[in-house]
């Protein structure tokens with residue numbers, strides 16, 4: 457039975473006028489959302505405050521030096537209270553590489569998840585492996601593009617550029633944007649407050665570590681040494697382990713099963729770093745390893761604008777009703793009846809079609825919905841309508857502008873006031 461529901465008779469509405477299509481944009485809304493985003497970023501900055509500096513230490517990634525608890529901002533006490541079990545975050549830096557596949561196989565076999573801080577240049581070379589990391593449920597973080605300390609820490613503009621290039625490379629390979637970031641070599645002695653502040657303002661979460669596997673303190677650190685470095689570390693309720701999965705780290709892969717077994721035996725649960733996990737950060741060093749100019753406001757702004765542009769903005773709840781004038785028809789949608797995200801308004805198809813004196817036909821057998829409006833017939837499959845398989849959702853939401861265009865109706869004006877969004881549309885000349 458094809459015709460299950462006919463909600464209205466098709467009336468051909470006569471439209472007049474030749475109209476140009478105006479873009480549906482709402483600067484006012486975007487500005488408000490930008491402000492909300494900026495607010496979020498500054499909260500992140502506050503959350504990442506670090507403890508006051510104590511004695512100076514060498515704490516370079518791969519230097520294998522012991523990291524003392526008082527050198528870290530350690531949120532473990534607070535988080536351990538909340539967590540039923542102590543948590544370990546295994547992190548793998550400098551990949552992806554061919555070895556990453558072996559790491560993934562071990563993690564899969566052991567049923568644990570990890571976090572991979574990737575270099576943009578390696579992501580570009582191994583996009584399929586980057587994708588596999590994500591598909592298997594692990595987290596991805598940004599580890600800059602080329603890892604060259606002299607470039608990254610000689611000039612913040614270069615650091616920022618590498619972060620953005622890597623962000624883009626990860627997005628291109630995996631389809632996701634990551635806010636997780638690890639500084640090559642760690643932040644200690646490399647970052648000044650300007651680096652921390654600019655990255656926090658842009659929404660990046662800088663993660664150092666509190667257990668160094670020592671797998672990078674020289675080339676070819678043997679498996680046994682890696683295992684004993686981990687086992688000999690001071691452990692807390694929240695452990696972030698530094699390991700590496702670039703092509704030269706075969707010994708790390710060999711050590712990994714035993715590292716995992718060690719934390720399992722100690723009763724740790726394994727988790728991935730996210731935006732919601734407070735980062736472990738080294739405190740600021742009294743003296744930097746580098747001589748460079750201060751981070752400028754313009755450099756910070758470039759990075760802030762980049763993330764504002766590339767991240768989906770959170771959907772603000774509608775407070776306004778939506779009024780659509782289409783020729784002589786007037787359609788009203790209450791705030792809860794439509795959605796507005798990133799400049800796109802979605803409305804219920806049935807309400808739209810009926811309001812425009814069209815008809816809707818639901819073909820439940822084949823999972824197809826057809827709307828005829830303004831003499832134009834448009835169909836959606838169940839999956840296009842937001843359902844699955846051949847099952848149509850109970851409420852079908854469609855993008856307003858695009859759907860009107862399919863009905864040969866164009867939006868030519870939009871106005872926004874405190875209590876409503878108002879749109880004027882007319883049929884286009886055929």
Ligand SMILES: [Zn+2]
Pocket residue numbers: 517549550599603639640641
């Ligand atoms: Zn690294």
